[in-house]
Amino acid sequence: xxxxxxxxxxxxxxxxxxxxxxxxxxxxxxxxxxxxxxxxxxxxxxxxxxxxxxxxxxxxxxxxxxxxxxxxxxxxxxxxxxxxxxxxxxxxxxxxxxxxxxxxxxxxxxxxx
Amino acid sequence: xxxxxxxxxxxxxxxxxxxxxxxxxxxxxxxxxxxxxxxxxxxxxxxxxxxxxxxxxxxxxxxxxxxxxxxxxxxxxxxxxxxxxxxxxxxxxxxxxxxxxxxxxxxxxxxxxxx
Numbered sequence: 001x002x003x004x005x006x007x008x009x010x011x012x013x014x015x016x017x018x019x020x021x022x023x024x025x026x027x028x029x030x031x032x033x034x035x036x037x038x039x040x041x042x043x044x045x046x047x048x049x050x051x052x053x054x055x056x057x058x059x060x061x062x063x064x065x066x067x068x069x070x071x072x073x074x075x076x077x078x079x080x081x082x083x084x085x086x087x088x089x090x091x092x093x094x095x096x097x098x099x100x101x102x103x104x105x106x107x108x109x110x111x112x113x
Numbered sequence: 114x115x116x117x118x119x120x121x122x123x124x125x126x127x128x129x130x131x132x133x134x135x136x137x138x139x140x141x142x143x144x145x146x147x148x149x150x151x152x153x154x155x156x157x158x159x160x161x162x163x164x165x166x167x168x169x170x171x172x173x174x175x176x177x178x179x180x181x182x183x184x185x186x187x188x189x190x191x192x193x194x195x196x197x198x199x200x201x202x203x204x205x206x207x208x209x210x211x212x213x214x215x216x217x218x219x220x221x222x223x224x225x226x227x228x
Binding site for chain 1: 114117122153154155156157158161171205207215216217218219220221222224
């Protein structure tokens with residue numbers, strides 16, 4: 001049972017435009033959510049996170065939105081740059097547990113120059 | 114964030130053999146994690162390794178197949194035993210951000226191909 005779902009396997013956007021990456025989850029116990037970026041032949045790099053007590057967290061060009069009632073979160077990248085081309089993983093956890101992260105399958109983002 | 118290195122970065126192994134993957138962290142950490150990413154799949158947690166105690170394995174993973182050592186606060190190994198082609202994956206170690214462990218930071222991964 002996939003508790004964290006990234007239903008779109010890929011996304012292509014023009015440089016300078018907004019990239020919106022979506023993620024859905026089924027486990028209502030999840031209360032902390034993270035986005036990771038992964039380049040080929042490298043490990044995932046932590047990008048941004050959000051606690052369930054918030055509905056938005058912003059860090060530079062990256063903003064994560066959380067809609068708890070819909071069990072949905074999204075990552076917005078504005079403006080998109082060619083260097084943002086990578087695989088983006090959504091992850092979720094229950095705080096206070098053993099820090100286990102549950103990952104989605106990832107979305108491949110391509111930013112066209 | 115911690116700097117994490119893994120050895121080897123990649124390997125090609127024959128079925129029935131074993132491979133030990135090393136994970137080194139540049140600072141002392143309490144919790145280390147081992148993940149597997151099969152082709153086209155998400156990252157799946159294999160086990161959690163705390164120094165001084167037995168590793169805790171997730172459902173579907175057993176110690177006989179994936180023995181883990183954690184001899185000190187900066188080092189861990191994962192062995193993939195009696196390998197089959199289904200074990201072909203990327204294996205990643207990670208550490209939790211202390212003290213609250215909200216985030217995890219990953220090593221570069223070991224790409225294993227079993228023929």
